[in-house]
Every structure is written in structure tokens, then in C-alpha cells.
Amino acid sequence: MSTGIRWRLSLMMFLQYMVWGAWYPVLSSYMERIGFSGLQIGVIYSLLPVGCMIAPFIGGQIADRYVATEKLLTMLHLSGGVLLCLMAGMGSYDKLLPMMFAWSLVYAPTLALTNSITFHHLPDAEKKFGLVRVFGTLGWIAVGLMLTGLRKIWPEPQGLFGLGGADSLWLAGFLSLALGLFCIALPHTPPARTGGSPWAFLSAIKLLRDPSFALFIAIAFVVSTELMFYYVLTAPFLQTIGIASDNIPAVMTIAQIAEIGTMIALPWMISRWGIGKTMAIGIISWPIRYAIFAYGEPTWFVVAALTLHGLCYVCFFVVSFIHVNSVAPPDIRASAQAFITFVTLGAGLYVGSIFAGWIRDYYTVGQVVDYTKVFIVPCVLTVICAIVFFLSFKEKKQPLQAEYQGEVG
Incomplete structure (x- = not known):
């Protein structure tokens, strides 16, 4: 495997967890401030785990049987980016709930797909996977620092584009769109045509x-x-x-x-x-x-x-x-x-x-x-x-x- 492929996989992991880390640690404080109850906040946060439970029936089966993994990642992250940007303008529970559920359904499969494409192209993956996966944690750290920097420039309650605490969703959406475009450059990973049972x-x-x-x-x-x-x-x-x-x-x-x-x-x-x-x-x-x-x-x-x-x-x-x-x-x-x-x-x-x-x-x-x-x-x-x-x-x-x-x- 060329060094270029390894760095592409590492950058993929970096952006993958930037998208998640942009909003996950901080959105609850924004929702609390605009009047969401604790139960409503909990339900919003429960949607990604629901997506993770459904994911084996979606992304894995499609990638195993029908669509090249890098193309599926491109479609999922571009769709997720649009959904996140739309959510940034939604300040009510009734509007945010279905949009967050839709995003969870398109993001959850990418967690397994980014792992599978890395294992597919990484020689001696059992030993070297951690060296690629650590870039995901670095991405989570980097986006936290980035969001703090943005909030220093555009402080709350107005925030970036007047979004207040929802600026985290806008940032996640922008990063998801960037990742979707980047996935086009990932190494080709064709479907095996014989997927395992979900x-x-x-x-x-x-x-x-x-x-x-x-x-x-x-x-x-x-x-x-x-x-x-x-x-x-x-x-x-x-x-x-x-x-x-x-x-x-x-x-x-x-x-x-x-x-x-x-x-x-x-x-x-x-x-x-x-x-x-x-x-x-x-x-x-x-x-x-x-x-x-x-x-x-x-x-x-x-x-x-x-x-x-x-x-x-x-x-x-x-x-x-x-x-x-x-x-x-x-x-x-x-x-x-x-x-x-x-x-x-x-x-x-x-x-x-x-x-x-x-x-x-x-x-x-x-x-x-x-x-x-x-x-x-x-x-x-x-x-x-x-x-x-x-x-x-x-x-x-x-x-x-x-x-x-x-x-x-």
C-alpha cells in the first residue's frame, strides 16, 4: 500500500470524527438554553444509537452487495451535510427530531464503512489500524478547538450567521460536505456481491x-x-x-x-x-x-x-x-x-x-x-x-x- 493511500485513509478518519465531534459534546447546552426539556434532549441524543442499531441493515448490506464503499460514503456524507445545515436553522423540537433521525440514519452506517474500507486497504490491519483510527480522535479534538475559536470571533448568543449554539450543526454540516467530496478520492473498494446476513x-x-x-x-x-x-x-x-x-x-x-x-x-x-x-x-x-x-x-x-x-x-x-x-x-x-x-x-x-x-x-x-x-x-x-x-x-x-x-x- 502506498503512503498516499494511508494518508487518505487517515484524513478520512480525521474528517469523519470532526463531523460527529462538532456538535455531539455541546449541542445539549444549546438545546437547554432554547427551552428543550431534559427528556427531549435525551431523545435527540438517542437517535444516533438507534441509527447504529439499524446500520447493519443499511450501509453494510448495500456496500457488500451493490455499491462501491467510497461511492456510498460520498452519497451518505453529502446527504448528511445538507441535513446538518438545515438543522442549524431549526429551533424547535418538532422540527429538529425528524431531521436528526434522518441524519442519524445516513451517518451511522459510515462509522462501520470507514472502518471496513481501512481494513480492506491497510496491510497488516490488525496491528496498524490503530495508527489510522487515532486520527479520528485527533479530529474530534481539532473540531472542539475550532468551534471555540469560532465562538471567540462570533460570540453567543448571536454566534456565527446568527445561529447561536446551532453554529455547531452548521460547522458539522460544512465538514460533512467537505468529507463527502473528499471520499471521491478514496481508493476504489468494489462490493463483494455476497454480503453477510445483518x-x-x-x-x-x-x-x-x-x-x-x-x-x-x-x-x-x-x-x-x-x-x-x-x-x-x-x-x-x-x-x-x-x-x-x-x-x-x-x-x-x-x-x-x-x-x-x-x-x-x-x-x-x-x-x-x-x-x-x-x-x-x-x-x-x-x-x-x-x-x-x-x-x-x-x-x-x-x-x-x-x-x-x-x-x-x-x-x-x-x-x-x-x-x-x-x-x-x-x-x-x-x-x-x-x-x-x-x-x-x-x-x-x-x-x-x-x-x-x-x-x-x-x-x-x-x-x-x-x-x-x-x-x-x-x-x-x-x-x-x-x-x-x-x-x-x-x-x-x-x-x-x-x-x-x-x-x-
Whole structure:
């Protein structure tokens, strides 16, 4: 593979996550300011997880059977760019809801498609994929800094083009259009004409017959629901402790910087402590972060707690995928990965979005949100998850093949 192709794939990842990162961490504070309820904000944030659950039935099947991947990415991102730009001018829940759902349906498949086109063209992809994927995290960081810069030039409440906090949607739309045009230059990736079944992940359900694995999946689901307290509520919470709205996009990139640092350290952590202890570090970091958020002061300490996102996300979620890959029989490893993705980043984030919004409303009196009580909820739930994990998790040295050979696949 030429260096040019690798850099094109890296730039693709950079722009792919710029589109998502432009609005995802900060749109909730804008929606809160224009009068959306917590439940309405949660529903808006739940739409992308819904898209991720539907995505295997859309993008993957089309790319596998009918359309070259780079052409499908071009069509999806150009369509998504138009939808995002239109959403920037919509200030009501009734108008934003269907448009966000439509965007989620066209964006969610691109998450898997950008991975698949990278694996297709990257030699020794298992070892080198991370070197390309890290550009996605760098893109998330870059767009946060870019949005802060734009808000310094065009401060809220007017904002860029008079859009106020919706400038994040306009920026995401512009980046999506740019990415759509760039995808034309991606290496040709023809359809295989023989796509796998979108229901393939269901073959991994039989792994739940192992009690330890079933309990692990249950813990992963609950923890993933609590992730949305971070994504849905952190931006408006930071404003209440004195962080200016134009600085919030840049401040929240601290989490992604910590994520990169943790990813770099992850191979050393796993080799030194093993999968079980590394996941334990990740899961105990969740209640620590939310306890600091619940206490809410001093401001510098709360901001410093954003660095725990690296341990929370990488040491639990990334290592969870590694764990599933190690315990699943070789013939259903792909299905097992699809299954845990569906449970955590699909169903878990969907339930968590709505739950976080509902909790925010429950602890709101007279337009004032009691964030201490709000963040106590995920703190308690993740403490329970940590206790159950410590008492029940058993690190298996061999795949669950002996128990299920002939029954799965």
C-alpha cells in the first residue's frame, strides 16, 4: 500500500470524527438554553444509537452487495451535510427530531464503512489500524478547538450567521460536505456481491449460556447507559460552574487528549495487569468521575476530572471488545463483536440518553437543575457495577469453544 493511500485513509478518519465531534459534546447546552426539556434532549441524543442499531441493515448490506464503499460514503456524507445545515436553522423540537433521525440514519452506517474500507486497504490491519483510527480522535479534538475559536470571533448568543449554539450543526454540516467530496478520492473498494446476513450478530447470543459472560454483558450494558450522562449533560453542567459557553468545546477536548494517552499506554497495562485488572481500573474510574461532578467544586478539579474519560472509556469499553474477542470461538468472533457493539453502543446508549434526560428533568425545580443529585445517580449505579464486576469477573485463558463447539457459528 502506498503512503498516499494511508494518508487518505487517515484524513478520512480525521474528517469523519470532526463531523460527529462538532456538535455531539455541546449541542445539549444549546438545546437547554432554547427551552428543550431534559427528556427531549435525551431523545435527540438517542437517535444516533438507534441509527447504529439499524446500520447493519443499511450501509453494510448495500456496500457488500451493490455499491462501491467510497461511492456510498460520498452519497451518505453529502446527504448528511445538507441535513446538518438545515438543522442549524431549526429551533424547535418538532422540527429538529425528524431531521436528526434522518441524519442519524445516513451517518451511522459510515462509522462501520470507514472502518471496513481501512481494513480492506491497510496491510497488516490488525496491528496498524490503530495508527489510522487515532486520527479520528485527533479530529474530534481539532473540531472542539475550532468551534471555540469560532465562538471567540462570533460570540453567543448571536454566534456565527446568527445561529447561536446551532453554529455547531452548521460547522458539522460544512465538514460533512467537505468529507463527502473528499471520499471521491478514496481508493476504489468494489462490493463483494455476497454480503453477510445483518442478523449474523445473533449467533453470538449463545455465548450468554456462560454465566460469567452473561453477567459481563449485563454490566457492560448498564455502564454504557451511564456514559450518556457525560455526553448529554456535561456541557450544560460546566456552564453552571463558571465555564464560558465559548470555551466549553475546547475544555471538553481534555477528555479526548486523555483518551489518546490511555490508548498509548493500553498495551503496557494489559501486559502488566491483564484484561481483568485493566477493566477494573476502567470501571472504578466511572463513579470517581461522577462523584467529582456531583461535588462540583472547585472548578479546576472538575475540569481535571475530565481526564478520567480516558480510563473510563478505553480501559472499560476498548478492553471489553478485546475481552470478547479473546473468549469468543474463532468462527463467531465477528458476530460476537457485532453483538457487544449492539448491546453497548446501540441499545445501551439509546437507553442511557433517555434515562439521563429524564433524571435531569426529575431533579429540575424552577428551571434550575440540581446537578449534585443528577450525577449521584450514575455514581451509585457504576459503584454497583464495579462491586458486581469485582465479585464475579473471571478472566478466561481459553475461548468458550469447549462449551459451545458445534452449537454456534
